[in-house]
Amino acid sequence: MRSYVSKQVKQLKPSGIRRFFDLAASMDGVISLGVGEPDFVTPWSVCEASISSLERGHTSYTANAGLMELRKEIVFYLQSHFHVRYDAQSEVIVTVGASQALDIAMRAVLDSEDEVIIAEPSFVSYAPLVSLAGGRPVAVETSIEHEFKLQADQLENAISPKTKALLLCSPNNPTGSILNRKELEEIARVVKKYDLLVIADEIYAELSYDEPHCSIASLEEMRERTILVSGFSKGFAMTGWRLGYICAPEELTQAMLKIHQYAMMCAPTMAQYGAIEALQNGQEDVEHMRKSYRRRRNYIVESLNQIGLDCHMPGGAFYVFPSIARTGMTSEEFAERLLMEERVAVVPGSVFGKGGEGHIRCSYASSMEALQGAIVRMQRFMERNCRK
Known part of the structure; x- marks a missing residue:
């Protein structure tokens, strides 16, 4: 049957995150710092709005682009x-x-x-999505010296006559780093130049x-050359609802809509009603979660540094990306041994590209307990394996 599988798909590697998550799920007593998913449940008002939509019989398709009421709320939210x-x-x-959203963006422009x-x-998923759309991903390795932030000169040096786009993630997964307004302006200067x-x-x-947070689309002359992708999974604790959105100038959006309407028709109707409630009345819940994550971030960064895993202070998301250099292990070896010996699941940095080797990703979207x-378990592991 393998002969029926496309060459393009054969070349794709399975997700390194999922491999460790599946391994951890098969073991007892594991503390998982692996998968990036909020430990909060979706706010009840959002669930209630979705249930109410079902009770009112809103179970049919929406417009391909989504409920107009939701789109208006997204516009108001982004502006405010x-x-x-x-x-x-x-x-x-x-x-x-x-x-x-990322998938249709790639397919629409590449x-x-x-x-x-x-x-x-x-x-x-970034590089595979580019490849599946027929493009070629070009990796630029960032470094801990710059807190894993893309530098404008790095971007300029990577540009070739075939370069069409820059894929930018801020706050970043897996490093948690944030590009501030000044840093984004430097990147925008290069983007506009080329x-x-x-x-x-x-x-x-x-x-x-x-x-x-500063959106690069808010900078001068950048709205017309930016495809903005976001959603409700992380900030609103709605991962299982599978709801996102994409915003761009009309010509680009209409191109993406062609793909969306053939591949997906529309996003789940009841989830869209829940999202309206999230945008209208969910800011108190978002702020509560944000403050909790901030406390956890401060704790885990301080603790990792104390046990010998050098870690910079990330500005956002819910990940830390400590160095494991003191152990002399590869990131995959470290992650596997930590899981087997101490039942702690983390993600090896190598799955995020060459620049991630020598680090591990730990998600602090878990309870403080x-x-x-x-x-405690990682400290025991480091005491046995850290080079003096």
């Missing part, structure tokens, strides 16, 4: 929080998670061999702890 405005009628699509620059370490498109993954925008238990 991040100072970027879109037209609800023609520049917003409600998608099945931010993942589908032709064969078009290059997309990706700052690594990066989320595991007439590039930016695909901005801002799914963690609500989880910015030390300074307000779980984080404290994990640190």
